[in-house]
Amino acid sequence: xxxxxxxxxxxxxxxxxxxxxxxxxxxxxxxxxxxxxxxxxxxxxxxxxxxxxxxxxxxxxxxxxxxxxxxxxxxxxxxxxxxxxxxxxxxxxxxxxxxxxxxxxxxx
Amino acid sequence: xxxxxxxxxxxxxxxxxxxxxxxxxxxxxxxxxxxxxxxxxxxxxxxxxxxxxxxxxxxxxxxxxxxxxxxxxxxxxxxxxxxxxxxxxxxxxxxxxxxxxxxxxxxxxxxxxxxxxxxx
Numbered sequence: 001x002x003x004x005x006x007x008x009x010x011x012x013x014x015x016x017x018x019x020x021x022x023x024x025x026x027x028x029x030x031x032x033x034x035x036x037x038x039x040x041x042x043x044x045x046x047x048x049x050x051x052x053x054x055x056x057x058x059x060x061x062x063x064x065x066x067x068x069x070x071x072x073x074x075x076x077x078x079x080x081x082x083x084x085x086x087x088x089x090x091x092x093x094x095x096x097x098x099x100x101x102x103x104x105x106x107x108x
Numbered sequence: 109x110x111x112x113x114x115x116x117x118x119x120x121x122x123x124x125x126x127x128x129x130x131x132x133x134x135x136x137x138x139x140x141x142x143x144x145x146x147x148x149x150x151x152x153x154x155x156x157x158x159x160x161x162x163x164x165x166x167x168x169x170x171x172x173x174x175x176x177x178x179x180x181x182x183x184x185x186x187x188x189x190x191x192x193x194x195x196x197x198x199x200x201x202x203x204x205x206x207x208x209x210x211x212x213x214x215x216x217x218x219x220x221x222x223x224x225x226x227x228x
Contacts, residue, residue, distance in 0.1 A: 001170070035214035037153075044203055044218035045153065051212040088153055092213045095167045097143070097155035 002027050004089050004100035012108040019076040021103045023089035028069050033092035036065055036074045039102075040085045048087075049074060081107075110134040110217045112204050117222030124194050124226075130187040130204030130219055138162075138182035141207040143215060144189050146200040154200075157189065158207065172198075191224070199226040 003026040013019055023034075031052040037045040047056040049065035052072060062077040076083055084107050089100040116128040128144070144156040157178040158167045166178055177190040187204050201223050205215035 032212045033214075035212065037215070039153075044220055045215070046218075047211070047214055047216050050214040054211075056211065056214075056216065090153075090155075090214065095158070095165070096169070097158070097213075099153040099155065101152045 001096065002029060002091055002093055002098055004091055004098055006087075006089060006100035006103045008103060009101075010104045010106060012106050013079055014108045015079050015081055017079050019074075019079055019083070019105055021074040021076075021087055021105070023067075023072040023074070023100050025070040025072070025091060029072070029091045029093060031068050034065075034067070034072050035090045036063075037088045037090065038083075038085050039088065045088065076105075079105075112206070112217055112219035114202065114204055114219045114222035117202065117224045119225045119227065120194055121228050122195060122226055125190070125192045126194065126224060128189040128191065128202055128222060128224075132185045132187070132204075132206075135206075135217070137185040141209070141213075142178075142180060142187045143205045143207055144178060144187075145203045145205055145215070145218075146198075147203070147221075148197075148200040151200075156202070159187070194224075194226045196226050199224055 005024045007022045034052045036049040039045040053065045064075045086102045088102050111133045114130045141160050143158045159178045175193045179188045201221040203221045204219045206217040208216040
C-alpha cells in the first residue's frame with residue numbers, strides 16, 4: 001500500500017498570500033493518478049486537480065499542481081477567503097486508492 | 109445535474125450489520141466505476157471499496173476486507189455497501205463517489221454522505 005504523507009498538518013496564512021502544500025508518497029506514484037481535493041466543514045470533498053497538474057472543471061487558475069515520483073505539490077497563488085479549508089492528496093495504484101491525512105489551511 | 113444520494117446509515121450495535129445505498133442521477137451510472145469513501149468525524153478520508161461499471165472487478169481496503177461487500181444494480185442506478193461484523197472504528201460518514209477515468213481515476217462526483225454509528 002502506498003502511504004501519502006502531507007505537510008504541514010496546518011498552514012496559517014493570510015488572504016493574498018501564496019500557499020504551498022506538500023504530498024509525499026512512500027513509493028513512486030504515476031503522475032496520471034495523483035489528485036487533490038478541497039473539503040470545507042459539513043461538505044463532501046471537491047476535486048481540484050487530477051493527473052498531478054490538470055485543473056478540474058470550474059477550478060480557478062490560482063490553483064496549480066506539480067510534482068513527480070514521490071513528491072507532489074499543490075500551490076494556491078493568491079489566497080482568497082473561500083480557499084481556507086482542508087486539502088487532501090489521493091493516489092491510485094495497483095487497483096487501490098489512498099488519501100493523505102490532510103492539510104488544514106487556516107486564516108492567520 | 110449530477111446527484112448521488114446515500115441512505116441507510118444509522119445506529120447499530122457492535123457486531124451488527126447495515127446496508128448502505130447510493131442512488132445516482134444526471135449521468136450514465138452504468139458507465140462509471142463507483143466507490144465508497146468514509147470519514148470519521150474530524151478525521152481524514154479513507155477509501156473503502158471500488159466496483160467497476162459492469163461489476164467485473166471489485167476491490168476493498170484491508171480494513172474492511174471480509175466484512176464489507178460492495179455491489180451495484182445498473183438498472184436501478186444504485187450502489188450498495190453491505191457492512192457486517194461492524195466495529196466501533198467503522199462509525200463514520202460514508203460517501204459514494206464516481207471514479208472518472210477521463211480524470212485519471214479521480215473522484216469527480218460525491219454524495220453528501222450517510223452517518224453510521226456503532227454503539228451498544
